[in-house]
Amino acid sequence: MNRTDALIELDQVTKSFGAFQVLKGISLAVKDGEAVCIIGPSGSGKSTILRCINGLIPINSGSIRVGTHEVHKMKTEKEMRPLRHQVSMVFQQYNLFPHRTALQNVMMAPVQVLGHDRREVEARARRLLAKVRLSEKADAYPGQLSGGQQQRVAIARALAMEPQVILFDEVTAALDPETVKEVLTAIRELVDEGLTCILVTHEMKFAREVADRVCFTDHGRIVESGPPAQIFDAPQDPRTREFLGQVL
């Protein structure tokens, strides 16, 4: 791929927690509008990759670029603010703010961080809640919602920042099988609309359907990557084969 037209570019990224090296040289390029799925065994560093991309954790070496932002050069939260505007994130544990209603959760950051007009944000928030089919739950607190509903609010909250990229970190892993579908449907719509997405997921069927590209990670390295048909039907690396053998 031509590197310069990539929206997100990681080059030889390493990251250690103490003496333990979690990422051992990750290189990855994601084009605008592309949907990339990251699969791999638990503990292989998938979440860490996402957290490095939006600067939640600093890296030890290598470089990360998102649009014009050089993430590895940013030191303070203040410098990262434009990056956080451009890159949203959805978490496995939803992490909604429990003391605020669904609507307030969606509206908070655009009003308080981006300084957008409250009335305009409210209209946007209601539109987004409708998009994830939760209009009638606007005034419910997170504690009153099911896991799947909370996760869809979290997706609406991420979208309300009007990001260019959304990072999804195993967003269905904490959900009941019945509610997984409603969340995946919401994500699929975003991918179809052409939003750039990086998804860490264990839903192999979903990955095959929505991803433009699948990356398999193991022990802090991207072992293999390619179109879903290639990864799932003709994996090259023995580790990929072993992993897929276990989960499929």
Next chain:
Amino acid sequence: MALIATYAGKKRTVQLGIALALVAWVALDATGGGGEGWARVWARLPILLTGNGSGWPLSGGFALNVFLSLCAMAMAALLGTALGFGMLAKNRLVRVPCFFVMNFLRNSPWLVLLFAMLYIIPFNVRLFGVSIAIPAFAKAVIGLALPTAANFAEIIRGAVQSIHSGQWEAARALGYMPMAIYGRIILPQALRRMIPGWMNLYALLMIATSLATVTGIQDVITTLNTLLAMENERVIVYFYITALFLFFAFCYPLALLARRMEQSVKGDSL
């Protein structure tokens, strides 16, 4: 659920038993001349409560304990807030001394701190050539506020750190700055967990105001001792029971309310 029901049932039976035993004892005792003792207490009750034979104006007694506890709590809230956030600071140079101070104050006996204040704080200070006398009451306030502040700070730290780290992460991912994260996301949640702890602490502080008699202020204990010097030995026990009951009646509802709030906060996040 069944287990909880039987536990609550047992507890209620025990409470009822204690109450009945108390009533029975008082009734039995009254037949043996106890009524006279209670009559003495009744006659002195205004002094015990207000430090004043006619009950007004408030010049001491139990009212002074209440006032003392409120002053000490206010001071502890100020000191404790500073100390608590000091312990949460990123900077080691701030955090480590705050931890040291907190641990020192929290692990000192309250009575020792009171005595220390009595001797460390001078009777007079000279400010711009004017000599200002420091009343015993101020020393009692400071002496009680110090350990309370340390506990107050620990409650803040505990509540803030009990907020799931995912809240920080989500807020940072949305572009919030650290101060805004505290103000808009962490503290509003943590406050609900602090308030019951603070209420329990206040109840403890109220009980500890009885120690302040060592500073010589005319609180309910000092008043009691003065009164008892003039009383018949046989009625002393009735006075002490009354003093006990005053503290209990003030503190127990607070503790109950705190417990109820704790339970309503439980499980409200995540």
